[in-house]
Amino acid sequence: QKEVEQNSGPLSVPEGAIASLNCTYSDRGSQSFFWYRQYSGKSPELIMFIYSNGDKEDGRFTAQLNKASQYVSLLIRDSQPSDSATYLCAVNIGNQFYFGTGTSLTVIP
């Protein structure tokens, strides 16, 4: 079983809508959870991290963590075409990161 599972998509949403990206993880010892955005041909860049149960908001982005269900999600409000990218979920166990394969998001103008 993979450490981190994501729906590969592609996920398409209209501009202005809420995009919801989901991720599950297998190791209950996971400590911190990260969302990276990767534009085509570019390196992953960190957009959010969360380590406590509940919600964490940063601008249009909200990360949600439920450790009991081993589930972490990313909501993007008022989606913009510039949000079109692949979103990678990562889990920190010890000093290693385990990445999902990513969800491709397309925001349609």
Next chain:
Amino acid sequence: DAGVIQSPRHEVTEMGQEVTLRCKPISGHDYLFWYRQTMMRGLELLIYFNNNVPIDDSGMPEDRFSAKMPNASFSTLKIQPSEPRDSAVYFCASSRWTGTSYGYTFGSGTRLTVV
């Protein structure tokens, strides 16, 4: 800070040739990671170092791959001999403990094509 610096950005080589990828981590970061990314397999961890010492190389695909970190500011990933299936984007990342998490930064990557 200049971030994690990788070179070259692109490398095209013939099968059987030796390839060396280079990485300069962020100053003060004590962990360095080498990843490979392909469409089929996503991001795969190859090896990581802590304080210049290799900690886990279980992701290195085979003996053709080797990595070194002679000092805190430089690391190399070498493939000898290279094969077409090694074609991928290779990322270097560095990190340090921030008190709440590991601050993890990727370099721009090296796109390797083996023909």
